[in-house]
Amino acid sequence: xxxxxxxxxxxxxxxxxxxxxxxxxxxxxxxxxxxxxxxxxxxxxxxxxxxxxxxxxxxxxxxxxxxxxxxxxxxxxxxxxxxxxxxxxxxxxxxxxxxxxxxxxxxxxxxxxxxxxxxxxxxxxxxxxxxxxxxxxxxxxxxxxxxxxxxxxxxxxxxxxxxxxxxxxxxxxxxxxxxxxxxxxxxxxxxxxxxxxxxxxxxxxxxxxxxxxxxxxxxxxxxxxxxxxxxxxxxxxxxxxxxxxxxxxxxxxxxxxxxxxxxxxxxxxxxxxxxxxxxxxxxxxxxxxxxxxxxxxxxxxxxxxxxxxxxxxxxxxxxxxxxxxxxxxxxxxxxxxxxxxxxxxxxxxxxxxxxxxxxxxxxxxxxxxxxxxxxxxxxxxxxxxxxxxxxxxxxxx
Numbered sequence: 001x002x003x004x005x006x007x008x009x010x011x012x013x014x015x016x017x018x019x020x021x022x023x024x025x026x027x028x029x030x031x032x033x034x035x036x037x038x039x040x041x042x043x044x045x046x047x048x049x050x051x052x053x054x055x056x057x058x059x060x061x062x063x064x065x066x067x068x069x070x071x072x073x074x075x076x077x078x079x080x081x082x083x084x085x086x087x088x089x090x091x092x093x094x095x096x097x098x099x100x101x102x103x104x105x106x107x108x109x110x111x112x113x114x115x116x117x118x119x120x121x122x123x124x125x126x127x128x129x130x131x132x133x134x135x136x137x138x139x140x141x142x143x144x145x146x147x148x149x150x151x152x153x154x155x156x157x158x159x160x161x162x163x164x165x166x167x168x169x170x171x172x173x174x175x176x177x178x179x180x181x182x183x184x185x186x187x188x189x190x191x192x193x194x195x196x197x198x199x200x201x202x203x204x205x206x207x208x209x210x211x212x213x214x215x216x217x218x219x220x221x222x223x224x225x226x227x228x229x230x231x232x233x234x235x236x237x238x239x240x241x242x243x244x245x246x247x248x249x250x251x252x253x254x255x256x257x258x259x260x261x262x263x264x265x266x267x268x269x270x271x272x273x274x275x276x277x278x279x280x281x282x283x284x285x286x287x288x289x290x291x292x293x294x295x296x297x298x299x300x301x302x303x304x305x306x307x308x309x310x311x312x313x314x315x316x317x318x319x320x321x322x323x324x325x326x327x328x329x330x331x332x333x334x335x336x337x338x339x340x341x342x343x344x345x346x347x348x349x350x351x352x353x354x355x356x357x358x359x360x361x362x363x364x365x366x367x368x369x370x371x372x373x374x375x376x377x378x379x380x381x382x383x384x385x386x387x388x389x390x391x392x393x394x395x396x397x
Contacts, residue, residue: 008093010034013100015264022182036061068101068130077110099124122156161261171313180380191252206259260292262337280348343368
């Protein structure tokens with residue numbers, strides 16, 4: 001690793017900032033986080049951003065726009081190049097790391113060329129998230145190809161799903177920098193709470209409330225609760241308005257009702273060592289649960305997506321990742337974060353879920369998760385170490 005390397009992490013996702021800053025710090029890399037997220041207060045235990053970090057965050061967010069809805073505009077990037085205070089602040093770093101929304105990396109790449117800096121683009125979602133026009137989509141794809149050809153820049157993904165998404169459309173193999181929650185202490189604790197969590201954290205925003213009511217009704221019928229007792233299953237956000245990660249570790253299990261292929265909050269729950277009960281692929285497809293898997297209709301309209309005219313480049317896939325058919329969804333769901341963990345417990349109905357909650361040896365599951373999580377961290381350290389040994393002194397492309 002290059003001695004004394006200093007990296008700026010800056011984007012709109014506090015979870016991505018949190019896990020990656022801790023990952024780099026475990027390797028002795030000096031890290032600053034200029035968070036553009038409205039949740040940036042959760043960084044540094046509420047200490048806030050430094051003057052330099054705050055300046056960078058405000059200037060970059062102002063040029064980009066609102067989160068994933070923002071767009072790269074060359075005129076705004078050129079205006080930033082004329083901002084002396086910003087350029088001096090950015091010049092104090094050896095490289096920039098950006099994850100969400102992925103197209104935001106174009107703005108950092110534009111500035112990095114002037115400053116001769118390195119860009120690490122570790123995509124925290126689909127590479128063209130929020131893109132609305134064919135020209136903007138082509139600009140993102142061209143930037144990926146440009147960075148991939150550079151010996152210094154890094155094109156990476158933090159999920160297996162996005163590794164194959166990039167490979168499908170671009171025919172390249174990005175670096176794997178898998179989501180690993182170094183900010184979550186690895187320890188085994190005995191649960192002290194009765195409630196079974198329902199996650200991930202934002203599951204309630206995607207219609208999980210009705211399913212939780214159904215699960216609790218069935219639990220009462222099965223004698224696992226009564227009308228006089230608090231519900232067995234509780235959405236995390238309904239149980240805790242604000243919480244520490246250690247609060248969640250006190251619960252005996254978590255039921256995942258996923259809406260996306262991966263998220264930082266999913267990984268946090270798993271690395272906390274809470275036994276995780278996951279619906280089967282068929283259950284998800286039957287119930288049309290995955291609202292945040294493909295670009296449309298959340299991030300663009302279907303007509304906007306079709307206008308991108310993105311074709312399949314790598315022939316190794318039977319279906320498009322942006323296809324809504326049941327067969328396509330089954331095929332791509334196999335790559336989701338929660339199906340790639342070795343110690344999840346999979347169920348195909350709420351009846352089977354209740355059966356498995358009773359029959360599973362949760363102590364054995366926790367121990368398996370602990371071994372798996374420790375192994376993942378070791379693998380992640382090796383991946384990041386290799387990244388910082390490669391190309392650190394090459395000129396920026």
